[in-house]
Amino acid sequence: MSDRQAPRLQGLPPVVGPHTRLLVLGSFPSVASLRAQQYYAHPHNHFWTILGTLWGLRAIAHNGGESWRHARHTRALGVPVERLPSTSPANASWSLARKTAAWAEVLARHGIPVHAPPQSTDAR
Secondary structure, eight states, X not given: OOSOOOOOXXXXXXXXXXXXXXXXXXXXXXXXXXXXXXXXXXXXXXXXXXHHHHHTOOOEEEESHHHHTTHHHHGGGSSOEEEEOOXXXXXXXXXXXXXXXXXXXXXXXXXXXXXXXXXXXXXX
């Protein structure tokens, strides 16, 4: 036995909330998943392809620039990938009305019904 031990890997936090309807448990995340900080990120893992097929995934939308940095991974899933303006308060240069309109446009483009956004006098 060697005195040198491999560095201990740290997994990803669980993705679960009060409205979770199905919790999928797997083994320890792969090196590719740890590097991407995303579950099932290895390009040859079929997890997301299977869910997309069964759930009718039409597109992937990244909420803001930080998420968009990972678009190269989500493009591998074979569906359109969209960049949305961040909903974060840090994105104060976009008004709520402007953000809502941009989100509504992307959702409608992918056949997801949207309610008409409220009219605003805020032109930002």
